[in-house]
Amino acid sequence: MEQLVELEQKAILVGVNLNDQEDFAYSMEELANLADACEVEVVGTLSQNLPKVNPSHYIGTGKIQEVTALLEGNGGNLVIFNDELSPSQIRNLESELKCKVIDRTILILDIFARRAKTREAQLQVEVAQLKYMLPRLVGLRESLGRQGGGVGTKNRGVGETKLELDRRRIEEKITMLSKELEALVAHRQIQRKQRKKNDIPVVSLVGYTNAGKSTIMNAMLDTYNPSSQEKQVFEKDMLFATLETSVRSIPLQDNKSFLLTDTVGFVSKLPHHLVKAFRSTLEEVAEADLLIHVVDYANPEFERLIQITNETLKEIGVTDIPTIYAYNKSDLTEHHIPEVQGDKVYMAAKSRIGISELVEQIRRQIFKDYIRCTMLVPYDQGTVVSYLNEHANIIETSYEEEGTKLYMECRLSDYGKYKQFVIGGAGKQSE
Ligand SMILES: Nc1nc2c(ncn2[C@@H]2O[C@H](COP(=O)(O)OP(=O)(O)OP(=O)(O)O)[C@@H](O)[C@H]2O)c(=O)[nH]1
Ligand SMILES: [Mg+2]
Numbered sequence: 001m002e003q004l005v006e007l008e009q010k011a012i013l014v015g016v017n018l019n020d021q022e023d024f025a026y027s028m029e030e031l032a033n034l035a036d037a038c039e040v041e042v043v044g045t046l047s048q049n050l051p052k053v054n055p056s057h058y059i060g061t062g063k064i065q066e067v068t069a070l071l072e073g074n075g076g077n078l079v080i081f082n083d084e085l086s087p088s089q090i091r092n093l094e095s096e097l098k099c100k101v102i103d104r105t106i107l108i109l110d111i112f113a114r115r116a117k118t119r120e121a122q123l124q125v126e127v128a129q130l131k132y133m134l135p136r137l138v139g140l141r142e143s144l145g146r147q148g149g150g151v152g153t154k155n156r157g158v159g160e161t162k163l164e165l166d167r168r169r170i171e172e173k174i175t176m177l178s179k180e181l182e183a184l185v186a187h188r189q190i191q192r193k194q195r196k197k198n199d200i201p202v203v204s205l206v207g208y209t210n211a212g213k214s215t216i217m218n219a220m221l222d223t224y225n226p227s228s229q230e231k232q233v234f235e236k237d238m239l240f241a242t243l244e245t246s247v248r249s250i251p252l253q254d255n256k257s258f259l260l261t262d263t264v265g266f267v268s269k270l271p272h273h274l275v276k277a278f279r280s281t282l283e284e285v286a287e288a289d290l291l292i293h294v295v296d297y298a299n300p301e302f303e304r305l306i307q308i309t310n311e312t313l314k315e316i317g318v319t320d321i322p323t324i325y326a327y328n329k330s331d332l333t334e335h336h337i338p339e340v341q342g343d344k345v346y347m348a349a350k351s352r353i354g355i356s357e358l359v360e361q362i363r364r365q366i367f368k369d370y371i372r373c374t375m376l377v378p379y380d381q382g383t384v385v386s387y388l389n390e391h392a393n394i395i396e397t398s399y400e401e402e403g404t405k406l407y408m409e410c411r412l413s414d415y416g417k418y419k420q421f422v423i424g425g426a427g428k429q430s431e
Contacts, residue, residue: 011035012044012070015082016053026301027268031082034107034267037239038114043074057096058089064096071099080107084271087136105132105271111240112274120188120281121243123181128277130174137167185280192287199413200249201258201366204285206313207294208305209239209265212328215349216294216358217248217262223355224250233262240265245284252359254393254409256367261288266312275315282316290365291323292358297346298332324361330354369412375421378403384418 013031017024024047032042046067048059057064058081067079078100079093085103093101109129116122195202205213214235221228225248233246243264251257261284275282285291293309295302306325313319324345330337331348338354339346345361347354370393377384385404388394392410399405405423415422 009038009040009078010043010074010076011040011078011080012046012067012074012076013042013080013082014045014059014067015047016059017047017049018053019051020049023268023301023304026304027082030268031080031104031107033239034104034111035080037111038107040078040080043076044070046070053083055086056089057092058083058085064093067097071097078102080104083269090136104269105273108267108271109274112243115240115243118244120181120184123177123184124277124281125274127174127177127181128271128273130170130177131273131277132271134167134170134174137170181280188280189283192284195247195259196287199411201289202247202261202284202287203250203258203290203292203362203366204261204263204288205292205294206263206285206309207265207326208296208309209267210237210241211265211294211296211305212326212349213265213294214242214262216292216326216328216355217246217260219349219352219355220250220260220359221248222352224252224359239267243281245281247284250359252363255389255391256363256370256393258362258366261285266309268308270312275312279316285313286316286318286321288321290362291318291321292326292362293323294326294328296329297327297335298329322365324358324365326354326358370409371412371415372407372409372425373415373422374405374407374424375418376400376403376405376423377418377421381421384421388414388418 013028013035015024015028015031021027028045028047032045035042046063048063050060054060059067070076071079076099079097079102081093081101081103083103084105085093085101090101090103109125109132112121112125113129116125205216207213212235214233218232218235221231225231228248231248233248234241242262245261245263247259247261249257250260263285264278264281291313293306295306299305324343326349327335327344327346328349330346331351331353335346337346337348338357340357340361343361345354345358347358349355372395375388377388381403385406388406388408388410391414392406392408394406394408396407397404
């Protein structure tokens, strides 16, 4: 079942500011952007300072009337809460407000459902949606009875199941979808193992949604792999433009190359079920040799967004991977570009400024274990010479009586593999 009747949705946003959180205003602004991504019009906002949320209604009961007034005054037909609501909170709020009530989690799940293109991403979102729904069946049922369609009801699986299936059948569905997902994941794991065997370093772009990860990926492809026009990834000014992981090879001139992966971005209060469901997508990140943490430096809240990204990375088990910070969108700031400062690269991917500086930093990190040496390979070992020509940086070749003499820079693992041919000087790669 595709999208039900597309009702015009006009929402009131409601948030509780617990103990004057500094980032509260930003999180409300972000909620509005999330609503926008679901084509919901925001017609009013209400916030309340509280030392703790009200367990029965999230906001204080006195505030309920204010929400009702806002709904009536602005023609609203939906209320969106800035935190995940409990099943009973949704029930209570719906019965008091007499309109559909959703929370930040369902909004994010809905965006993911709209954007998921691959079967894997679709399954991941559907599992997360069903798990979110399971304890909330009663409330959601009432809500759907009140108003069909619109945000939070779009996904096929959920739409179909919501009314007619009971708990047990939803559980069965989760099991079934999880099995299908496992099979897809196993396939990707095999691909990943294969890549590992090839020993090519993996660099992963990570960061907050809309920071410019996909734009950096495309800029690198433009610069270093121009024949790969068709391999460009989707970039757009919207939240969660990317939901799937793409891997591309970035070949550098001296026979050194690396794989670059682009993946889903993060957001504050990313639903727990979603992080869990996307674990397999994010495993790719966990196994990277190097992370490029992409920062939207033009966002005044950039430091907080870095923090949220780091917390999410921790949640998926990424803690000790070396990281370079790409301070992207610096063209919108006063900062001089391109500029490298320690582990930070100030750049502007959209206008292709700072790409080679970023790549230089990547090179320093991932080709650390290259060494210089000379090998003498007998003429009957032609395959070794062609392997080295392909995988090492050959600086000089000469043909001696005993075989081909190669002065080169190669990976430590290749050095070990062909140790018997080494005739001189194993030194660390010069800077
Ligand atoms: N001004 C400016 N805009 C940029 C720059 N880099 C990217 N953008 C814009 O920022 C928006 C988001 O870029 P994406 O590359 O899609 O961002 P992302 O991090 O992949 O986002 P998600 O996939 O949604 O997580 C696009 O409209 C880009 O054109 C930059 O250096 N300067
Ligand atoms: Mg992207």
